[in-house]
Amino acid sequence: MHRRQRPAPPDAALDAIRAAVGAKGVINREDAAPFLSEWRGRWPGEAALIVCPASTQEVAAVVKICAAHDVAITPQGGNTGLVGGQIPFGDEILLSLKRMRGIRDIEPLNNTMTVDAGLTLAEAQGAAQEAGRLFPLSIGSEGSCQIGGVISTNAGGVNVLRYGNTRELVLGLEAVLPSGDIWNGLKRLRKDNTGYDIKQLLIGGEGTLGIVTAAVLKLFPLPQEKVTVCAGVSSAADAVALLSHAQGATGGAATSFELMARICLDLALKHIAGTRDPLSKPHPFYVLMEFSSGRKSGLRPAVEDMLAGALEAGMIADAVIAESEAQTQGLWRIRHSISEAINGEGLGARHDVSVATSDIPVFLEKAGAAVARIAPGARVVAFGHIGDGNVHYDVVGPEGADPHHLDDKRAAIETAVYDVIGAFDGSISAEHGVGRHRRDSLAKRKSAVELEMMRAIKSALDPKGLMNPGKML
Numbered sequence: 001m002h003r004r005q006r007p008a009p010p011d012a013a014l015d016a017i018r019a020a021v022g023a024k025g026v027i028n029r030e031d032a033a034p035f036l037s038e039w040r041g042r043w044p045g046e047a048a049l050i051v052c053p054a055s056t057q058e059v060a061a062v063v064k065i066c067a068a069h070d071v072a073i074t075p076q077g078g079n080t081g082l083v084g085g086q087i088p089f090g091d092e093i094l095l096s097l098k099r100m101r102g103i104r105d106i107e108p109l110n111n112t113m114t115v116d117a118g119l120t121l122a123e124a125q126g127a128a129q130e131a132g133r134l135f136p137l138s139i140g141s142e143g144s145c146q147i148g149g150v151i152s153t154n155a156g157g158v159n160v161l162r163y164g165n166t167r168e169l170v171l172g173l174e175a176v177l178p179s180g181d182i183w184n185g186l187k188r189l190r191k192d193n194t195g196y197d198i199k200q201l202l203i204g205g206e207g208t209l210g211i212v213t214a215a216v217l218k219l220f221p222l223p224q225e226k227v228t229v230c231a232g233v234s235s236a237a238d239a240v241a242l243l244s245h246a247q248g249a250t251g252g253a254a255t256s257f258e259l260m261a262r263i264c265l266d267l268a269l270k271h272i273a274g275t276r277d278p279l280s281k282p283h284p285f286y287v288l289m290e291f292s293s294g295r296k297s298g299l300r301p302a303v304e305d306m307l308a309g310a311l312e313a314g315m316i317a318d319a320v321i322a323e324s325e326a327q328t329q330g331l332w333r334i335r336h337s338i339s340e341a342i343n344g345e346g347l348g349a350r351h352d353v354s355v356a357t358s359d360i361p362v363f364l365e366k367a368g369a370a371v372a373r374i375a376p377g378a379r380v381v382a383f384g385h386i387g388d389g390n391v392h393y394d395v396v397g398p399e400g401a402d403p404h405h406l407d408d409k410r411a412a413i414e415t416a417v418y419d420v421i422g423a424f425d426g427s428i429s430a431e432h433g434v435g436r437h438r439r440d441s442l443a444k445r446k447s448a449v450e451l452e453m454m455r456a457i458k459s460a461l462d463p464k465g466l467m468n469p470g471k472m473l
């Protein structure tokens with residue numbers, strides 16, 4: 001992965017940046033490592049300087065200095081991104097939002113909450129809950145990822161089926177633009193048709209158009225009853241049919257609908273302490289479903305009726321309803337630990353793709369055949385948010401193989417999987433973003449017209465190309 005080299009930032013610029021954030025805002029060399037390596041250890045980074053401003057004004061001061069001296073910036077949130085977007089190449093400064101963790105206000109009557117970008121997602125969820133409201137975004141990394149990070153990647157997660165992606169959960173934004181100007185777009189409006197919706201460019205912008213410093217988030221009523229079910233099914237087609245049946249039979253009460261191939265459970269049971277097989281016999285696929293309702297009762301019988309109907313129709317082979325919070329957590333622990341469990345088998349080839357939900361069974365078939373042609377014996381670990389058509393399609397070497405077994409086949413596997421995705425008019429990055437990882441694939445697979453529009457937006461807002469260069473475009 002290459003990009004145009006820039007001259008090293010001049011000392012005068014670095015000194016001015018240090019002065020702008022003060023001693024507390026500068027990370028020393030010996031503390032730099034956690035900022036420069038990411039979750040899978042795939043893209044080791046380098047930075048000319050790492051700074052953690054404490055306020056929007058400090059972020060603006062840093063960006064103004066960078067703009068004046070042509071110094072590039074990589075914004076970083078919780079550093080949980082899976083495509084290397086938050087890791088600098090070496091001649092940028094790294095700007096971490098970790099010190100900006102304030103909650104500016106919570107307004108239950110408006111169902112809104114205004115927070116700083118460095119607040120972790122778990123902290124935002126907790127603050128909403130204390131105010132008697134739900135902030136529904138939920139992803140496996142929620143203890144570490146930040147509001148600015150989930151906005152910049154338009155994170156998805158397990159509740160998209162009911163509440164939408166991050167894009168649907170943001171009403172307003174504050175951002176520091178590449179010029180160093182502060183844009184205050186912290187509106188709490190649900191209707192505002194006054195021209196281009198600028199915040200939507202920054203949502204999913206991966207730090208290439210500016211630095212998100214605060215956001216107005218949408219809140220919802222807290223669910224009063226929840227039911228969690230794990231069902232064994234014999235095929236992905238049955239899982240897709242079950243989704244439609246479950247939504248119909250419960251009045252659309254499903255908030256999560258997660259598919260896991262059997263191998264996901266095998267790897268979780270092997271690598272993750274404390275996980276347990278949820279059903280007495282193995283099944284080719286499992287569906288983890290969560291239903292929720294704003295009423296205190298009535299949901300459980302509806303879910304039981306739905307399951308009885310699914311059993312009778314042969315859509316499911318077996319199912320368990322969680323009877324306690326501990327059992328619920330146990331089921332979700334399996335789902336949330338799959339990525340970590342796969343790491344235990346080596347890097348392999350990882351994909352985060354989407355197709356129309358009804359295309360998932362045929363996609364799995366065709367992609368499986370393509371992978372088998374390139375890497376006979378490789379194991380496909382498919383799981384994900386099937387309710388959103390999103391499959392994490394990971395491929396690891398044969399059982400017991402060297403962790404680097406697929407290294408020389410990774411590129412060919414990726415091309416083959418993306419070709420299948422192309423045939424379904426799907427997406428090569430459903431929720432993780434583009435970053436470094438998918439930059440070149442994106443350039444090959446987006447239409448010339450679409451790439452031209454993206455480049456026009458980039459050069460209008462960031463004419464010097466200082467914001468997260470070498471990522472996405």
Ligand SMILES: Cc1cc2nc3c(=O)[nH]c(=O)nc-3n(C[C@H](O)[C@H](O)[C@H](O)COP(=O)(O)OP(=O)(O)OC[C@H]3O[C@@H](n4cnc5c(N)ncnc54)[C@H](O)[C@@H]3O)c2cc1C
Nearest residue numbers: 077078079080081085140145146148149150155156207212
């Ligand atoms: C175990 C695990 C499970 C995960 N599960 C999911 C999942 O279910 N769904 C999902 O969508 N993702 C998931 N992810 C991916 C990741 O957590 C998300 O992409 C998350 O949104 C990244 O947030 P972050 O704060 O860590 O951002 P970072 O990793 O620090 O940065 C990500 C990108 O955003 C930019 N950025 C960060 N903060 C800002 C800011 N304030 N302003 C401008 N740009 C910024 C960075 O430059 C980078 O390009 C998972 C990751 C892990 C490790």
